[in-house]
Amino acid sequence: MTAIAQESEGDGHARYTYRLRVSSGARTALEAEWSRCRWLWNECCARSKKAHRDGEKCGPARLDRMLTQARTAMVWLREGSSVPQQQLIRDFAKSRAKALKDIKARLPMRQRASMPRYKKKHQDAPSLNYTRRGFRLKSGRLHLAGGIAVTVVWSRDLPEPPSSVRVYREGTGAWYASFVVPAVTGALPVTGAVIGIDWGVRETATTTSDGHDLPHPQHGKNAAQRLAHYQRMMSSTNAAFVAPIAASAALRAMVDFARNLGWPASTAGPCIWYTPRTPRWTVRSAEREPSTHYLFPKGRIPAPRAES
Structure with missing residues (x-):
């Protein structure tokens, strides 16, 4: 599925994002290019x-x-392109200048x-920026x-020739290309x-026209109602309601096992209870002694008693 996004990119520019179909060879080349750029970013951090x-x-x-000096040595x-490496240095310098400007302005820490x-290898996703001379x-x-050549899933045409492109990978593993094009504005x-x-x-949002009011979705109220509903289901006072939710095959197996313990076939059958506080089933007989019961912890089922 193609992901499309159009975002404002300053005055007179917009971003158009398209899904990429990346082959195994292109994926290896992109990841290798990102490894060089990530190393360069970390070197810039150390130098800073x-x-x-x-x-x-x-x-x-x-x-x-x-x-x-690094590309010479x-x-x-040098095996990678210099375009994304130079753009990475521009991004690093812009980020560092913004941080120093905020410190000089004595802004609060939260601002x-x-x-x-x-940037860490297994935490930061690849992101490569190319200017006009670095792609076509x-x-x-x-x-x-x-x-490196990749196939673009064109969901719609670009309004103007792009001036730059950012190739990045999301957490799901999908690759995208975000093109910067001049924005076509009109009154x-x-x-x-x-x-x-x-x-x-x-x-x-409330407006002066009743037909354009935006009602509140009530997400918190609906979530609280669902939570209370599930809490009532799992409460100890409703154990008889929780028991039928279990798989019918497991219930039939426990009934057959209880009959193998010695209950005659003419009996109405054992009563099966489920205790929510402890992960085990309890089988009781109405015809035998009231105090007689059998517990079936997980992984410990006793062998059935042989008929006399």
């Missing part, structure tokens, strides 16, 4: 902490020089943006820098109608 201790600056220019890093943190669309497929026709909207007490 070192610059803070030494009282130095750690801007995008210094991080770009670090990337150039490491063949593994501050946190400093960039290390050809024959309905998305070709990324580094020789709505003037109708002359006026309506007022306010936050209501009994309704989620």
Whole structure:
């Protein structure tokens, strides 16, 4: 199923998200590309902490020089495309600048943006950003820098050629491509109608027109009613009501086992009780001694008594 989303991306831009069909080879290449970018992000975090201790600056220019030196020294890093790596440095610098700005403005802790943190292999999902020179669309497929080609599930056409794309993976394992395109804006026709909207007490939104009121969904009240219903079902006073809910095959097996213990076939049958507080069944006989009962804990069923 194709997931489509359109979000505002600043002034004059919007995001269009499409599902991707990724082959095994493309998935391996994307994960390898993300491994390089994740290593680079963690190196930026370490360099940022070192610059803070030494009282130095750690801007995008210094991080770009670090990337150039790392790609020169490491063949593994040069095997990947430089486009997502450079975009990752831009994202890191923007996140760090926002955190420092909030600290300088003395904002409360709950309102501050946190400093960039290390990305872990098994916790952070892959996310790769490509600018216009790092991808192209050809024959309905998305070709990324580094020789990676994936199939896009086009649920609708893009209004304009995209300027960038973000390829990411969700927790379910599905891959998506989010394109940034110029937003086509237009003024709505003037109708002359006026309506007022306010936050209501009994309704989620109340308006000056009764036909446009948004009623409250009552999620909390409905959940409380369901919880009380299930609590009454599991209460000890309604054990006779809970017993029939069990599987009929298990009940028949216990009746047959109780008859094998010596009850004659003419009897009305044993009474089977279920105790909610303890995970075991109790079988009692109305014709034998009232104090005689047999317990069947899980995994410990006694052997039936042989007929005399």
